[in-house]
Structures are given as C-alpha cells and as structure tokens.
Amino acid sequence: MSLEQFMNEAISPWLKEEGPDSDIVMSSRIRLARNFDHIPFPILADQEELEQVVEFFKEEYEDYSFGPYKDFEFIHMSKLNPTEKRVLVEKHLISPHLSDHAKHGAALISQNEQVSVMVNEEDHIRVQLYFPGFQLEKALEQASDFDDWLEEKINFAFDEKRGYLTSCPTNVGTGLRASVMMHLPALTITQQMSRLIPAINQLGLVVRGIYGEGSEAIGNIFQISNQITLGKSERDIVDDLKSVVEQLIEQERNARQQIIQQNGIQLEDKIFRSYGVLANSRIIESKEAAKCLSDVRLGIDLGYINSLSKTILNELMILTQPGFLQQYAQQNLSPDERDVRRAALIRERLNLEI
Amino acid sequence: MECQECHERPASLHFTQVVNGHKTEVYVCEKCAYDKGYMSQEQDSLSLHNLLSGLFNFDSFQLSDSKSHSASHREPQTLKCDHCGLTYDEFKRVGKFGCANCYKTFDERLNPIFRRVHSGNTIHSGKVPKRKGGQLHVQREMEQKRSELQALIHQEEFEEAAKVRDQIRTLERQLDSEQREGDQ
Numbered sequence: 073m074s075l076e077q078f079m080n081e082a083i084s085p086w087l088k089e090e091g092p093d094s095d096i097v098m099s100s101r102i103r104l105a106r107n108f109d110h111i112p113f114p115i116l117a118d119q120e121e122l123e124q125v126v127e128f129f130k131e132e133y134e135d136y137s138f139g140p141y142k143d144f145e146f147i148h149m150s151k152l153n154p155t156e157k158r159v160l161v162e163k164h165l166i167s168p169h170l171s172d173h174a175k176h177g178a179a180l181i182s183q184n185e186q187v188s189v190m191v192n193e194e195d196h197i198r199v200q201l202y203f204p205g206f207q208l209e210k211a212l213e214q215a216s217d218f219d220d221w222l223e224e225k226i227n228f229a230f231d232e233k234r235g236y237l238t239s240c241p242t243n244v245g246t247g248l249r250a251s252v253m254m255h256l257p258a259l260t261i262t263q264q265m266s267r268l269i270p271a272i273n274q275l276g277l278v279v280r281g282i283y284g285e286g287s288e289a290i291g292n293i294f295q296i297s298n299q300i301t302l303g304k305s306e307r308d309i310v311d312d313l314k315s316v317v318e319q320l321i322e323q324e325r326n327a328r329q330q331i332i333q334q335n336g337i338q339l340e341d342k343i344f345r346s347y348g349v350l351a352n353s354r355i356i357e358s359k360e361a362a363k364c365l366s367d368v369r370l371g372i373d374l375g376y377i378n379s380l381s382k383t384i385l386n387e388l389m390i391l392t393q394p395g396f397l398q399q400y401a402q403q404n405l406s407p408d409e410r411d412v413r414r415a416a417l418i419r420e421r422l423n424l425e426i
Numbered sequence: 427m428e429c430q431e432c433h434e435r436p437a438s439l440h441f442t443q444v445v446n447g448h449k450t451e452v453y454v455c456e457k458c459a460y461d462k463g464y465m466s467q468e469q470d471s472l473s474l475h476n477l478l479s480g481l482f483n484f485d486s487f488q489l490s491d492s493k494s495h496s497a498s499h500r501e502p503q504t505l506k507c508d509h510c511g512l513t514y515d516e517f518k519r520v521g522k523f524g525c526a527n528c529y530k531t532f533d534e535r536l537n538p539i540f541r542r543v544h545s546g547n548t549i550h551s552g553k554v555p556k557r558k559g560g561q562l563h564v565q566r567e568m569e570q571k572r573s574e575l576q577a578l579i580h581q582e583e584f585e586e587a588a589k590v591r592d593q594i595r596t597l598e599r600q601l602d603s604e605q606r607e608g609d610q
Contacts (some may be wrong), residue, residue, distance in 0.1 A: 109526055112510040116524035194522075216553065223555050229526035234536075235550025237526045241536075242543050244529075246552040276545055302540055303547020 075145060077183075079159055082391040084185035084202070093424075095373040096321050098253040098293070098386065100208045101164075102215040102310075104248035105238045106197040106222070107229040113239040114174065114192045122176035122192050129191050133180055138221050139214075140148055143180035149177035155404070158395025163278015164202075169193055172413075187218065194239050197222070206317065212310050235302065245302030250310050252317050252362055257292040257370045259320070260329035265294070268320070276300045277316055291362030291389060296320070328374060343371035351422050355408075356415040361392050380422070388421060402418055431458035439464070507531040568597045 103221065107113055119357070121379050126148070134146040149157065149170060157171040165185060170193045172179045180189040191200040198223070201215040229237040235245040243249070259265050269279045280295045296317065298309045331339050346367035356364075369385045371377040390396060392414045398405050401413055429437045430453050437453035454464060455607050499576045505514035512524035514532055528542060529536070540548045554566070578587035 107526065110523040113523060115520070115522050116510045116512060219553075220556065223557060227557070228555050230555050231526070231550075233527055233549055234529055234540075235552060237523070237529050239522045239524075241521070241523070241539055244540070245544070245547075245550045248552070299543045300547065302544040303549060303551055305552045309552075 075139075075147065075156075078145070078163070078165065078185065079156060082163070082396055083383060083387040084163060084165075086184050086186040086202060087204055087386055089204045089210075091203060091207050093321055094205035094382070096254055096256070096324050097317065098204075098255055099205035100203045100206060100211050101249075101251045101253075102199075102201050102208070102211040103249040103251070104197075104199045104215055104219055104236075105195045105243045105249075106199070106219070106226075106236060107180045107195050107238065109227040109229045111196065114176075114194065115239055116198060116379060117192075119176070119179060125196050126176050126178045126191055129178060129180055129189070132225055133189075133282055137182075138187075141184065141187045141218075143183045144180045144187075145183070147179045147181065149174060149179070154373050155395055155398045158393075159399050161394040162182075162390055162395045163340070164200075167193060167198075168196075170314060195243070195275065197226075200356055203380065206252065206321070208252065208310050208314050208317075212250065212306060216306065241302050242299075246306050246309065248301055249297050250308050250313050251297035252313070254294050254296060254317070254320060255292060255369060256324050256364065257366050258331055259324050260292045262327050264323070264327060268323070268416055272296065272316060275312070275316060277313060290359060291366040293362075293366070295388075328370075332374065337375075340371075340376055343367050343374075343376050347371065347377065350418050352419070353415045356418065357411055358392060358394070358414065361414055361418065362389065365389055366391075384421060388418060391421070400409070427453050429453065429455035429458050431462055452548070505532065505535075506554070514596045564597055568594060571597065 091097070091100075099177065108125060111117055111125060114122060117125075131148050133144050136144050138144075149166075150391055152160075157166070160166045160179070161168055161171050163185070165181055166179050167190060170179065170190045174192050176192050178191040181187070181190065186202050188200050190200070199215060199218060201211050201218065203211045203214075207311050231237055236247040238244050238247055256265060259268065276299050278299050280297070281290060281293070292317045297315065298313050301307070304312075346364035349356070350364045350368060365385050365388055368377060368380070372380055372382055372385070391400070394405075394407075394410055397410050397417070399411050400417070405413060427437045429435050432455065435455035435457065438456055439454055439459050441452050441454070442449065452464070454462070458464075507524060507528045508511070508531070509527035510524035512528055514535065517523065517528065517532060521534075523532075537548045571590055575587055575590045575594065578584075578590060
C-alpha cells in the first residue's frame with residue numbers, strides 16, 4: 073500500500089513542509105556509508121552473502137519505526153519494474169546505482185520518505201536523511217541517532233585509524249556526505265556561478281547538478297556537498313558546508329535584488345514569458361520545462377506571481393521527469409510522447425492552482 | 427555556440443582529434459556526441475571511475491615516499507587481501523576496496539591515496555561506534571585534555587593546569603580498569 077504512495081505522490085510528505093530559507097535551499101541531506109564488519113563489500117561479496125545482508129534488514133527493520141520515521145517499508149529492487157525504479161530515483165529515494173547496477177539491492181523507506189536506507193549499494197548500508205530547507209545540523213543530529221540505532225544490532229566495519237571503512241576510498245572516515253539542493257537562478261543569470269564554482273571547489277566542496285554525479289544543473293538547481301570525509305569530524309564537515317551555503321544564500325539574495333533594481337522589467341518579462349510557455353505549450357522538453365519552472369519559481373519568490381504555491385513547482389520538477397510521466401500514464405512512452413504528456417500535465421496542474 | 431551536427435541544440439562538448447599531426451575540432455551537443463560516435467554511453471558512465479583510478483596511479487609519489495622500506499618495493503605485485511582475495515593491482519585499477527580487511531592488508535600504501543583524496547588527511551577524527559569505542563572515546567578525550575594542559579602551562583595558568591592534570595589522571599585510571607576488565 074505504501075509502495076503505491078511512493079509511486080504516485082510526486083512530492084514526498086516531508087517536502088510539503090516549508091523549511092528555513094526555503095526560497096533558496098530546497099532541501100538538506102545527510103548520507104552515511106556503513107558496512108558489516110565480516111562480510112566483503114557488495115562489489116566482491118557472493119550471492120549468499122548479499123542475500124544475508126538483505127534478509128537481515130528485512131527481518132530486523134521491516135515495519136519498524138524509529139522516532140518520527142514510522143513503519144519502514146522494505147523493497148527488493150528485483151521486484152520493481154524499470155519505471156518504478158526510475159520513479160524512486162527521481163524522488164531521490166534511491167540512487168541510479170542501486171536502481172541499475174546493484175546485485176541484490178533493496179531499500180528501506182520510512183512512510184514520510186524522510187529516511188531511506190539503501191542496502192547493497194556500493195556499500196552494504198547507505199543511510200539518507202532529508203530535511204526541507206536549510207537544516208543541516210538537525211539532519212546530522214537525526215542521522216547520527218539513526219546510526220546509533222542501527223549500531224545496536226550491527227557490528228560496523230570500523231578501524232581506529234581510518235574510521236568507518238567503505239568500499240570507495242572517497243568515503244572512508246566519517247562515511248558522511250552532507251549536501252544541500254539550492255535554487256540559484258540569479259547567480260546563474262548574472263553569470264556568477266562559473267566564477268563561484270571553482271572557489272567552492274577550492275574549499276573542498278563539490279558542486280553538481282540535481283541528479284548527482286555527472287548530471288548538469290537543470291533548472292538552476294545545484295547540489296553542493298563535502299568532498300572530504302577523512303580527518304575531519306562530522307560537526308566540522310557540516311559547519312564548513314553550512315558557512316559556504318550561508319554565503320551563497322546571501323549572494324543569491326543580493327543578485328536577485330540587483331537584477332530587480334537594474335533590469336526589473338526584463339526579469340518580470342522573462343518570468344511571465346516562461347509562465348506563458350508552461351501554461352500554453354502542447355509539447356515541452358524536460359530541459360525547457362525545468363528552465364521555465366525555475367523562472368516561475370523565482371517569480372513566486374520575488375512576489376511577481378501570487379497565484380501559485382511554491383510546492384507546486386517542487387512537485388512539477390519531479391512529476392515531469394520521464395519515470396513519473398510513464399508511471400502516471402501507466403505505460404512506456406517514447407521521448408516525443410513524453411513531451412506531449414509533460415506539456416499536458418503542466419497545463420493541468422497550473423490550471424488547478426488558479 | 428550551436429551544435430555542428432544537428433544545428434539545433436547548443437554545443438556542450440568540445441572534441442579535439444589529432445590524426446597524423448592533422449588536428450580537427452568539433453563542437454557538438456551531448457545527443458550528437460553519442461549518435462555520431464564521438465562518445466560512447468559506457469565511456470561516459472565510467473568517466474568518474476577512470477578519474478578515480480587515475481588518482482591512485484601515484485607510483486612516482488610512492489617511490490619517494492617509501493625509500494626506507496624497500497621490502498614493499500621488491501614484491502609490489504603479490505600484495506593480496508587474504509579475506510576477499512583482492513590484489514593491490516586490482517584495487518588500483520578498480521579504485522574500490524573489497525572488504526574491511528583490505529584496509530589492513532594495503533595499509534602502508536594507503537596514506538598517499540588518502541592524502542590526495544582527503545586534502546592531506548589520513549587519520550579519522552570523527553564519530554566512533556559506541557560498541558567498539560568505549561576505550562577509544564576515553565583516549566580521544568585524554569588527547570584533547572593533554573593538549574589543553576600544554577596550552578595552559580604555556581600560558582602559565584598553573585591552577586587551571588593542575589585541574590586538567592587531575593582530570594587526565596582520572597581518565598587514565600578509567601582506561602586502566604577498562605583494559606583490565608577487557609582482559610579478563
């Protein structure tokens with residue numbers, strides 16, 4: 073029953089709440105990588121060992137709750153069809169790697185979709201915890217508590233010198249990847265991002281597109297995360313990321329004001345043209361949709377558009393992805409068919425709002 | 427700039443090809459790059475991977491780093507994890523460890539890799555699992571107190587320093603008794 077909810081609701085329950093600074097920071101995420109002590113990592117474990125890990129999670133955690141994260145749903149990847157897996161990826165509940173490459177992969181997802189544990193991804197255990205808006209510290213605190221809870225039953229691979237041991241050397245130590253998803257249209261319009269990204273990289277942080285490694289920043293949405301996991305405490309990692317994000321928020325706000333003052337009418341024109349495109353097109357590619365949605369979202373944040381809620385755009389960003397469109401249509405769609413469906417869906421949702 | 431193949435989408439990729447000293451350059455969009463064979467899907471998904479294993483090719487690094495222990499130098503090919511069977515060469519190629527024991531097996535070669543990936547860091551200083559870390563927690567606290575003590579002595583705040591010294595002694599006793607318990 074809840075798999076249905078995961079599949080049909082584009083917007084996760086936790087994303088409906090508005091977090092701090094949510095005009096710029098869409099969400100905060102903490103990810104922890106952990107492994108069982110005596111079982112080879114998924115890359116080298118045999119069938120039996122991988123099944124053992126999956127069974128352990130099913131036995132110990134299915135239908136359990138931890139604090140506000142209730143009734144964990146346990147999902148075998150092998151039981152999902154490609155569209156269903158794609159939907160979970162588009163909602164960031166699982167990674168593309170777990171969906172496409174993992175042998176004996178599974179996921180444990182809380183009802184509110186705030187916590188998801190990927191099983192047999194690159195590591196045996198990948199815990200992800202999301203918060204709406206800019207709430208990295210809170211997310212870290214909760215993720216750490218959740219980690220303690222798992223530890224009551226699991227002997228993690230840990231070394232005094234190297235910390236939590238992971239399959240990839242880039243995750244060893246804390247196993248922590250803290251990240252935020254930021255909507256930075258004004259910094260992009262004023263072409264400051266190309267200058268800022270190298271500076272952010274120099275501070276040991278990584279800037280990526282919305283779907284992680286190698287993806288481009290569609291819809292002016294950037295994911296910023298720590299690169300270093302070894303030699304710094306969890307607290308320091310989060311603090312360093314936090315201070316950069318705070319500066320980016322300030323710069324984005326300044327850039328927005330600057331554009332309004334210098335090119336207000338042009339900005340308003342751009343926003344309403346995009347609104348026009350979304351409200352009227354019959355065919356729209358995902359990239360164009362994302363661009364227009366970004367403009368309209370900026371229009372809402374700046375008060376040019378008052379008839380739409382912010383969440384409808386978060387929702388449309390996800391709903392107009394290929395997986396969701398096909399899930400919605402209950403059939404496979406060619407790219408051309410998707411573009412037609414996408415346009416129809418957006419028109420329909422925008423009309424519902426007015 | 428628009429894509430030179432389809433003239434529709436903007437060019438996002440730039441390829442330079444040198445054949446017999448003759449250089450050609452193309453600017454294409456991602457779709458045409460795949461369609462026209464400038465780039466294969468597979469190659470793309472592996473790119474980060476290649477980059478990572480590239481990072482581990484640090485042989486020149488290692489030569490200067492391990493002059494003193496020539497033992498590891500004489501038999502570089504035979505290093506193999508006895509738990510999962512991963513050899514050091516495979517590790518270098520794939521860029522992934524096979525199990526927790528690999529960290530012990532390859533230990534003396536890992537510092538240069540970690541230094542590169544983690545901005546010079548090689549030692550964990552974050553969370554410790556409660557179950558394992560009883561003693562470790564105490565040790566961490568002691569290390570912290572010792573450096574605090576040094577700082578206080580340096581600042582000639584002897585009264586405060588004496589307090590911290592006593593705290594360190596308490597921790598030492600605690601560690602001692604825990605160790606004895608553990609031995610029993």
